[in-house]
Amino acid sequence: MKLAIIGATGFVGRQLVTEALSRGHHVTAIARHEKDLPKEDNLTLALGDIADEQWLQQQLAPQEVIISAFNPGWAEDNLYEKFIRGSKHILHAVEAANKKRLLVVGGAGSLEVAPGVELVDTPQFPDAIRAGAKGARDLRNILRDESNLEWTFISPPAMLEPGKRTGHFRFGTTQLLMDGDAPAKISVEDLAVAIINEAEKPEHIRQQFTVAN
Numbered sequence: 385m386k387l388a389i390i391g392a393t394g395f396v397g398r399q400l401v402t403e404a405l406s407r408g409h410h411v412t413a414i415a416r417h418e419k420d421l422p423k424e425d426n427l428t429l430a431l432g433d434i435a436d437e438q439w440l441q442q443q444l445a446p447q448e449v450i451i452s453a454f455n456p457g458w459a460e461d462n463l464y465e466k467f468i469r470g471s472k473h474i475l476h477a478v479e480a481a482n483k484k485r486l487l488v489v490g491g492a493g494s495l496e497v498a499p500g501v502e503l504v505d506t507p508q509f510p511d512a513i514r515a516g517a518k519g520a521r522d523l524r525n526i527l528r529d530e531s532n533l534e535w536t537f538i539s540p541p542a543m544l545e546p547g548k549r550t551g552h553f554r555f556g557t558t559q560l561l562m563d564g565d566a567p568a569k570i571s572v573e574d575l576a577v578a579i580i581n582e583a584e585k586p587e588h589i590r591q592q593f594t595v596a597n
Contacts, residue, residue, distance in 0.1 A: 385409050385410070385448045385449055385583070385584070386409070386410045386412070386446055386447045386448045386449075387404050387409050387410065387411050387412070387447060387448065387449050387450075387451060387583060388411075388412045388414055388430075388443060388444055388447040388449075388450045388451065389401055389404065389411060389412070389413055389414065389451045389453065390414045390415075390434065390450070390451065390452040390453060390454050390474060391414070391415065391452065391453035391454040391455060391489075392411075392413035392414055392415045392421065392453070393413070393415040393416075393417060393418070393419040393420075393421060394415075394453055394455055395572060396453045396489050396540075396544075396572055396575065396576065397413075397415070397453035397489075398419075398420075398421070399572045399573055399575070399576035400451060400453060400576045400579060400580065401413055401421060401422075401427070402422075402576070403549075403573075403576040403577055403579075403580045404580050404583075405422070405424055405426055405427060407580065407584075408426070409426065409580075410426050410428075411426060411427050411428070412428045412430050412443055412446075412447060413427060413428065413429050413430065414430045414432070414434070414440070414443055415429075415430075415431060416431065416432070416433065417431065418431060430443045434454065434470055434473045434474055434477070435469075435470070435473050437473055437476050437477045437480065438480075440473065440474070440477035441477045441480045441481045444477055444478060444481040444483055445481045445482075445483075447481075447483065448485070449485045449486075449487065449583045450478060450483055450485065450486050450487070451486075451487045451488075451489070451579060451583060452471075452474050452486065452487070452488045452489065453489040454467075454470055454471060454474060455467070455516065456470060456516075458512070458513055458516055463515040463516045463519065464515040464516070464518055464519045466519075467515075467516055467519030467520065467523070468519050468522060468523065471519070471523045471526070472526075475526070475530075475533075478533070479532070479533075484532070484533060484534045485533075485534045485583075485586070486533050486534070486535045486536075487535070487536045487538060487579060487582060487583060488523065488524075488527065488535065488536070488537050488538065489538055489540075489579065490520040490521070490523065490524055490537050490538060490539045490592070491504075491516070491517045491520040491521070491539060491540065492517075492539055492540055492541055492542045492544075492560060492567075492594075493509065493513075493514075493517030493518065493520060493521055494517070494520060494521035494524050494537075494539055494558075494592070495539050495541075495542075495556075495558060495559060495560040495561075495594060496558055496559045496560065497559075497560050502521060503517075503542065503560055504517040504518055504521055523537075524537045524592060527590075528590075530590075533590075534586070534589050534590065535589075535590060536582055536586070536588045536589065536590075536591060536592075536593070537591070537592040537593075538575075538578070538579055538582070538592075538593060538594070538595075539592060539593070539594040540570060540575050540594065540595070540596075541560070541561050541567060541568040541569055541570055541594060541595070541596035542560060542567035542568070542569070543567055543568065543569030543570070544569065544570060544571075544572055544575060545569060545570075545571060545572065546571065546572055546573075547571030547572070547573060547574070548571055548573060548574075549571070549573035549574060549576075549577060550571070550573075550574055550597070551574065551577050552574070552597070553570055553574050553577075553578060553595045553596060553597050554595065554596060554597070555593060555594070555595055556593065556594040556595070556596070557591070557592065557593055557594070558592050558594075559594075560594075561594055561595075561596040563596070568596035568597065569596060569597060570595055570596045570597050571597070574595070574597065575595065578595045
């Protein structure tokens with residue numbers, strides 16, 4: 385397939401590029417800076433600003449599936465506003481490019497820890513990343529009102545770490561997955577496997593899902 389990965393040099397985006405290339409897909413890596421992306425025949429670098437919606441539309445037009453791992457950066461000031469503004473630029477460009485299939489990498493903050501209570505709204509949630517997590521949660525809510533997009537919102541578990549690619553994990557929907565009394569975890573490599581699996585064989589159209597080991 386032809387895949388566009390937005391935020392391709394980030395923590396999750398970089399692993400998505402690696403996983404997609406390993407399966408023979410043609411990847412357009414959309415990012416602000418090149419960083420350490422590999423030089424491969426199936427990889428096209430598209431360096432630019434997603435705020436330029438016309439430019440972004442041009443990058444998305446040839447694609448079959450779009451995956452957004454966009455995040456302005458956890459240390460950014462006004463992170464919530466930047467997250468929502470950037471996400472809306474992406475949605476506008478997807479619509480203008482007449483694309484339907486969009487996978488969005490969200491966060492664990494939008495997962496429920498009790499009926500009607502999401503992790504980001506609990507006192508235990510770290511204040512340092514609360515603004516970004518609320519942005520991701522509100523983007524999920526925006527997607528729920530989208531009737532034209534075939535969107536999927538993927539939430540990692542509470543613990544997302546570098547590790548090994550095993551290809552083995554369990555699925556959940558909107559509830560935080562646990563490992564006994566502790567929050568469950570997954571490697572970023574296995575999260576990428578789950579996301580590219582969904583890109584290849586959609587099973588969660590207009591749904592949120594989560595995975596964990």
